[in-house]
Amino acid sequence: MTTADELAKLAGLRERGYLTDAEFTRAKFQLLNEDVPPSRTATAPKDMRHIAHELGRSIHDRVFGGVCGGLAKQTKLPSWLWRSMFCICLLSFGVGLIPYVILWVCMPSEDVLTEETEYTHI
Known part of the structure; x- marks a missing residue:
């Protein structure tokens, strides 16, 4: 042909x-x-490293540490759904407490992320 x-x-x-x-x-x-x-x-799909660098605790949508608000912003799921999932896991023999605390400790706050991006773009 x-x-x-x-x-x-x-x-x-x-x-x-x-x-x-x-x-x-x-x-x-x-x-x-x-x-x-x-x-x-x-x-183009987001690079996983890029997603990890954007992940941060929310300073506006927070109940305890802002973890669910930060996850909601990154995954486009509502924060109440994340809170519900963590609560259900917490009621299931406390399984949800460990990941929540790890995320709370490891995730930087949103204001720290915005300061870092301002300095890296100069």
């Missing part, structure tokens, strides 16, 4: 709605052996 035939097939798939314009453009660039342009709609 020639390049022109493959381009015609790709155009037909786009016309029938099987390919979006962005997918068509990426496939066309790959077919022509060019570098694939970065997609404007696709976002």
Whole structure:
């Protein structure tokens, strides 16, 4: 199959709605052996190291130490859900107490994280 035939097939798939314009453009660039342009709609997954550096105890959404508020901010789950999970684990023979205390001790406060990022970007 020639390049022109493959381009015609790709155009037909786009016309029938099987390919979006962005997918068509990426496939066309790959077919022509060019570098694939970065997609404007696709976002790269967060690096786990980057997530760990952003994880901090909340200074605004806190009941005891701000651990659940910080986890809520990072994971996009509501803080009441995190609190409920820790309470359920706490009622299950105290299993939730150990991870909560470890997170409370190991997680820096949000204000410390913002100060660090201000100094690293200078």
